[in-house]
Amino acid sequence: MAISLSANVRNNLTSLQSITAQAAAVQNRLATGKKVNTAVDNPVNYFTAQSLNSRSDALKGLLDGMSNGIQTIQAASKGIDGITKLVNSMQSTIKQAQSDAAQNRPTATGTALVSTAEKIATNKSLKDIALDKAIVNDNGADADAATASYAGNIGVAAPAAGTAGKMLAISIKAGDNAYEATFNAANMTVRDVVNEINKSGIATAFVDEKGQFNVKGTGSETLQFGFGAADITAANPAAPTDTELETARTAALTNSKDNDATTPLNSNAALGLASNSYDVGTTASNVTSAVRSNLIQQFNDLRTQIDELAKDSSFNGINLLAGDQLSIAFNEKTGANQSKMNIQGSVVTAENLGISQAVNTQIDGLFNFQNDNDLGKASDALNSALTSLKSLSSTFGAQLSVANTRQDFTKGLADTLTVGADNLVNADANEEAANLLSLQTRQQLSQTALSLASQSDQAVLRLF
Known part of the structure; x- marks a missing residue:
């Protein structure tokens, strides 16, 4: 049998039930920290947050x-x-x-370019006498000795009459490295030749204390060295053309590499070296x-x-x-x-x-x-x-x-x-706590109202 409630009681009961349901929802948000826990709460926010979290993960x-x-x-x-x-x-x-x-650099050592008599005559060391000697025979005599008034020369033939002078050349080869240089012989000394060789980077030259000319390789590869000369033939000896100078340079370089020991065209012998030293070369010693x-x-x-x-x-x-x-x-x-x-x-x-x-x-x-x-x-x-x-x-x-x-x-x-994602589904704890406090107050008031409504229905008992 159905129980009949008065209108006042039913209204207050409905209100109390609604408040209780709301309070339960607020308590769930506080417990989970989310205001959207299922798709029912907010489908758009729920699935959007799920997609954002999925990508974040x-x-x-x-x-x-x-x-x-x-x-x-x-x-x-x-x-x-x-x-x-x-x-x-x-x-x-x-x-x-x-x-x-x-310790194994190849070294070509020539014979002495000076004599004891020259040392006595000049009162200089054999080394200095050799370095100061001119290259080209400049006084009509081959390899003239130095005197107190003359530096001497090493005997390279003077340029022929009617030519523009003498062109000198050096050719050096060590392994895969080669060096060539040409220069005008005018006023050229042994010292100048030494300096020119030292510019090569693949060989060094020096005159020792005995007055001997030496060429030494910077590595252990076979060292090839040649010294050559050629006349500068010119139509106008006073002003040779570039072409005439180039021809003389080519001839001097060719002569520096000449290896005919019988009739050598090179001038190695003037430095006391073997005429075929470029062709044969000087090998390194086995000393390491x-x-x-x-x-x-x-x-x-x-x-x-x-x-x-x-x-x-x-x-x-x-x-x-x-x-x-x-x-x-x-x-x-x-x-x-x-x-x-x-x-x-x-x-x-x-x-x-x-x-x-x-x-x-x-x-x-x-x-x-x-x-x-x-x-x-x-x-x-x-x-x-x-x-x-x-x-x-x-x-x-x-x-x-x-x-x-x-x-x-x-x-x-x-x-x-x-x-x-959190912004879409997370609950504001402060707001939800305030809501719960408000709902609890309303719940208490609803319970009081329901009690008052029930007292009205109880008034009939006083009739008995």
């Missing part, structure tokens, strides 16, 4: 890959720093080797520098460590110094819409950097530590290697900067998405 999932990628680049960068230090140490080794004079020999192992050990260090510069199985490729994804999309950076590593080895092994003899493709020229090549190779390492380091540095920037951006974007 996907981006946060990429952060681990970015972090690993950054560490991989940093591992390669650390490897380059280590290899650079090794190359610098190898440069120090080269400098130590260069500071010790090579102990200091340089000891530095070979040090150089090669450092070279080996370049390869070992490069092999150890990996992170999580990827080594950019071994030619591996690194791919870092920057967004959650796929296919053409995916944003990523592909980093192609380089195979870094001593061989690829152009740093060859060091040896104690002349072998093609290797650095002979007994050879000054090879030490120079080794130094150039190390400088080139440092340039390559600097370029590679710069490339990795730029890529690391991009990766760090994208990592920071992704973190910020994920936080922005999360905040945006």
Whole structure:
């Protein structure tokens, strides 16, 4: 049987039920911290927040890959720093080797250009007498001796009558390096020839204390040296043309390389050297520098460590110094819409950097530590290697900067998405607490009103 309630009681009861339901909803928001817990609460906000949170989670999932990628680049960068230090140490080794004079430089030594009589006559050292002698016979006698009033000459024939003078030439060759020079013989002395040879960079010349002319190679390759002369034939001896001068230069250079020992056209003999010294050449001795020999192992050990260090510069199985490729994804999309950076590593080895092994003899493709020229090549190779390492380091540095920037951006974007989603569904705790307090007050008032309405219905009991 249905219970019949008065209108006042039913109205107050309905109001109390509504307040209780609202209070329960507010208590649920306070408990969960969200004002939208299901799609029923607010379909638009609920599904929008769900989409934002889903993308935020996907981006946060990429952060681990970015972090690993950054560490991989940093591992390669650390490897380059280590290899650079090794190359610098190898440069120090080269400098130590260069500071010790090579013992196997080929040296051509001529016969003495002076005599004891000249020393007595001039009261000068044999060395100074030889250096001051003129090249060309300038007084009508071959190889005139020096006197108190005349410096002497080494006997290169004077220019023929009617010519514009004499052209001199030197030709030097050591291994793959060659040097040629021509100059007018007027007032030219042995000292000038020495200075001209010293300009070549591949040989040095000097006159020793015995008055002997010497030419020494800067490396251990066979040294070829020739000295030649030719008349400057000119239609107008007082003013030879450029063409006539060039013809004389060509002839002088040709004569400097003449190797006919019987009737030589060159002037090597005037310097006390063999006439065929350019053709035959002067070879190096077998004497080696102990200091340089000891530095070979040090150089090669450092070279080996370049390869070992490069092999150890990996992170999580990827080594950019071994030619591996690194791919870092920057967004959650796929296919053409995916944003990523592909980093192609380089195979870094001593061989690829152009740093060859060091040896104690002349072998093609290797650095002979007994050879000054090879030490120079080794130094150039190390400088080139440092340039390559600097370029590679710069490339990795730029890529690391991009990766760090994208990592920071992704973190910020994920936080922005999360905040945006929270703004749509999160409840304001202060507001909800105030609402609950208000509802509790209304609930108490509704209960009082319901009690008063019930008292009205109870008045009928007083009739009994």
